[in-house]
Amino acid sequence: MEPKPTAAGVIPLLLPCKRTIYMTYYEDVKNASKLSEDVKNSGEVDYVLVDAQYVVDGFQIAVAVNRAIESQKIHLMDTKSLPTEVLYNLSPSTNISGGLKKHGVSPDTTRIVLVAFKPPSKRVLSIVEGQLISSLEGLRKKADEKILQKYYKPRNR
Numbered sequence: 001m002e003p004k005p006t007a008a009g010v011i012p013l014l015l016p017c018k019r020t021i022y023m024t025y026y027e028d029v030k031n032a033s034k035l036s037e038d039v040k041n042s043g044e045v046d047y048v049l050v051d052a053q054y055v056v057d058g059f060q061i062a063v064a065v066n067r068a069i070e071s072q073k074i075h076l077m078d079t080k081s082l083p084t085e086v087l088y089n090l091s092p093s094t095n096i097s098g099g100l101k102k103h104g105v106s107p108d109t110t111r112i113v114l115v116a117f118k119p120p121s122k123r124v125l126s127i128v129e130g131q132l133i134s135s136l137e138g139l140r141k142k143a144d145e146k147i148l149q150k151y152y153k154p155r156n157r
Contacts, residue, residue: 008125009132010116011058015066017073022116023058025138029130033107038127046118048083049128050090050103052111054151056143058136061115064089082117092152102151111142 011023029035035049050061068085071077079085079096091099105112112128113136114120 008122009134010120010125011136013058013062015062015069017066017069019069019117021062021065022118022120023061023136024114024116024120024125024128025052025133025136026112026114026128026130027110027133027138027142029110029112029128031129032105032109032112035105035112035128036107036109039105044081045083047114047116047120047124048086049105050087050113050115051105051109052113052139052142053109053144053147054090054102055113055139056148057139058113060090061086061113065115065117086115111138113139 009024011025012020013023014020039049055061064086067089068077068082071085072082077085078094079088079100084096084100087103088096088099090103093099110130112130114124114128116124
């Protein structure tokens, strides 16, 4: 069961690593091109923008964030920052650049999950111009099964 969102539509989630993350889900994103450029030009940030096209459930993101935080604690990250480590951990392959391209925001992105590593400020919450959805259930509803099968290549057992 998904935690209750705050009045601002932020969904807090306590991870096994004893850190809380804060997720917000946006649809009909209008400024993906600008966000894509901003991410490339930004320094260290306390959030990550995930292209929701390859995400079916917030649990996927929670696992990727937990793994990234644990890797950071023991100084064994495969990438240079926590946000990029999260994107890399969402990928089914070990190709870092491929994972960042698939799971990071691109100019064509229309659905985004913003994951903050600390309570997000109003400024952070306002960087995405789109419709804020108060639940992560929209991820599953909007998932394109053919795209997901092609990307993740699940096997029938």
